[in-house]
Amino acid sequence: MARMKFLCDADRCIECNACVTACKNEHEVPWGINRRRVVTLNDGLPGERSVSMACMHCTDAPCASVCPVSCFYTTADGVVLHSKDTCIGCGYCFYACPFGAPQYPQTANFGTRGKMDKCTYCAGGPEADMTMAEYQKYGSNRLAEGKLPLCAEMCSTKALLAGDGDIIAEIYKERVVTRGYGSGAWGWRTAYGDTITV
Amino acid sequence: MKHVLSALAFALALTLAAPAMVQAQQVNPTANSVTEDALFNALRPGQEVAGRISIPDAGAAGLIKPDNKGWAATHNTTVKSLTTWSIAGVLVLLALFYVVRGRIRIDAGPSGRSITRFAGIERFAHWLMAGSFIVLALTGLNLVLGRTLVLPLVGEGGFGTLSAYGKIAHNYVGWAFMIGLALSFVLWVGRNIPRAHDMTWIAQGGGLLKKGVHPPAGKFNAGQKLIFWLVTLGGIALSVTGYFLLFPGTIGQADWQFYQLIHGIVSALLTAIILAHIYIGSVGMEGAFDAMGSGEVDLNWAKEHHPLWVEEVQGKGAAHGSAHPAE
Numbered sequence: 001m002a003r004m005k006f007l008c009d010a011d012r013c014i015e016c017n018a019c020v021t022a023c024k025n026e027h028e029v030p031w032g033i034n035r036r037r038v039v040t041l042n043d044g045l046p047g048e049r050s051v052s053m054a055c056m057h058c059t060d061a062p063c064a065s066v067c068p069v070s071c072f073y074t075t076a077d078g079v080v081l082h083s084k085d086t087c088i089g090c091g092y093c094f095y096a097c098p099f100g101a102p103q104y105p106q107t108a109n110f111g112t113r114g115k116m117d118k119c120t121y122c123a124g125g126p127e128a129d130m131t132m133a134e135y136q137k138y139g140s141n142r143l144a145e146g147k148l149p150l151c152a153e154m155c156s157t158k159a160l161l162a163g164d165g166d167i168i169a170e171i172y173k174e175r176v177v178t179r180g181y182g183s184g185a186w187g188w189r190t191a192y193g194d195t196i197t198v
Numbered sequence: 199m200k201h202v203l204s205a206l207a208f209a210l211a212l213t214l215a216a217p218a219m220v221q222a223q224q225v226n227p228t229a230n231s232v233t234e235d236a237l238f239n240a241l242r243p244g245q246e247v248a249g250r251i252s253i254p255d256a257g258a259a260g261l262i263k264p265d266n267k268g269w270a271a272t273h274n275t276t277v278k279s280l281t282t283w284s285i286a287g288v289l290v291l292l293a294l295f296y297v298v299r300g301r302i303r304i305d306a307g308p309s310g311r312s313i314t315r316f317a318g319i320e321r322f323a324h325w326l327m328a329g330s331f332i333v334l335a336l337t338g339l340n341l342v343l344g345r346t347l348v349l350p351l352v353g354e355g356g357f358g359t360l361s362a363y364g365k366i367a368h369n370y371v372g373w374a375f376m377i378g379l380a381l382s383f384v385l386w387v388g389r390n391i392p393r394a395h396d397m398t399w400i401a402q403g404g405g406l407l408k409k410g411v412h413p414p415a416g417k418f419n420a421g422q423k424l425i426f427w428l429v430t431l432g433g434i435a436l437s438v439t440g441y442f443l444l445f446p447g448t449i450g451q452a453d454w455q456f457y458q459l460i461h462g463i464v465s466a467l468l469t470a471i472i473l474a475h476i477y478i479g480s481v482g483m484e485g486a487f488d489a490m491g492s493g494e495v496d497l498n499w500a501k502e503h504h505p506l507w508v509e510e511v512q513g514k515g516a517a518h519g520s521a522h523p524a525e
């Protein structure tokens with residue numbers, strides 16, 4: 001089985017936010033929730049870079065380790081998913097995540113957050129694949145349709161790569177070697193304990 | 199003539215500009231770009247790799263916060279094992295104590311005469327605090343140990359529902375605990391100031407270990423005073439940290455993590471202490487439960503465990519014609 005990962009080549013990202021928009025539209029994500037976002041580092045300074053970030057689907061995901069109700073699971077593809085039926089909205093995963101992936105629909109009294117929402121790698125949730133129940137809770141399940149996440153598929157500069165970790169790492173290495181520079185595999189060492197060295 | 203001049207000037211400008219353009223193309227555009235390596239190596243504890251974001255959620259500007267994994271690890275190891283061992287440890291100690299010492303009886307036997315130990319308001323404060331504490335402890339323990347102990351028994355769906363109600367209960371019952379805590383403090387703080395005879399009580403181990411030993415004690419013995427101050431200070435710590443956990447929007451992520459750890463550690467220790475308190479107030483000692491049950495305790499029990507208080511009340515009773523404890 002493939003081990004699915006995201007990789008954002010910040011030397012190509014132009015901060016167009018198409019990935020953010022595509023994600024929101026594809027999954028009908030509620031207002032206030034951004035499963036994916038683009039962060040610009042050193043904004044306005046020489047060497048500025050933008051990085052598109054969402055759930056990195058970590059190896060040994062810290063969100064899953066702190067969840068008091070154990071609502072997370074990792075698919076055979078290495079995608080970290082969760083059950084909104086089991087989630088109690090405690091917020092622990094939000095505080096455990098190094099990437100700010102878990103988000104909540106509410107900020108009501110007494111810390112009422114509602115069910116956690118995050119990037120599903122376009123792989124839905126525990127419901128049967130491509131059902132309405134799954135779509136309403138988690139958005140579309142493109143992986144079940146044999147497609148890759150829409151954010152990466154939409155990326156006009158092919159900065160955001162999604163797919164088997166080994167393959168996208170090879171593509172990135174090839175790019176770095178060809179053009180002679182690379183700002184690094186953002187988040188990889190934190191998510192997978194190991195970065196891409198060229 | 200004018201046209202010729204301007205054409206010449208244009209040509210001159212081009213020749214001058216051409217080397218500059220070539221030079222610009224040779225500049226490596228990433229010579230000083232930010233790299234993950236550099237930003238990561240520059241990170242100090244508590245810091246994050248952050249930039250600018252164009253969505254309204256300002257918190258989303260943090261790109262990578264490696265320390266969040268540290269909180270997760272501390273919660274999963276330190277807090278979880280402290281909770282497990284402090285509670286398991288105290289239960290084992292209490293079981294051992296029961297086996298060795300048995301139930302502490304009234305040495306002189308019940309006298310049949312009773313004396314009022316706690317007024318209605320005192321018992322109300324105690325049970326408001328005690329009842330809410332039990333709910334809070336069970337629902338709180340569920341968040342730490344439920345995944346290991348309860349989930350396998352009831353299944354994921356049932357456990358999710360149970361924990362969701364538990365979370366709601368924890369969030370609301372916390373206020374009842376705070377009221378009970380404040381009320382108990384006001385009612386009892388005067389009686390819990392350490393006195394010289396408390397040292398004797400401690401030196402004699404409270405008479406807990408040996409039959410027939412009854413060190414001096416007022417309305418509250420040194421052990422109870424210790425419980426009072428631990429509950430007061432622990433309760434305040436839990437109330438303050440719990441308040442922030444209830445309103446997470448008012449504090450930052452690192453603050454929340456800090457308060458959560460304090461909340462988890464203090465509640466684990468306080469739960470262990472309270473288990474011992476519950477034991478000695480019920481199974482562990484004959485006649486003790488009546489103090490908080492009916493409020494009336496047997497006179498012989500009172501004379502053995504709180505002799506100074508009995509003297510005080512009876513002396514006062516003779517003077518004022520009332521057996522009610524001064525409060």
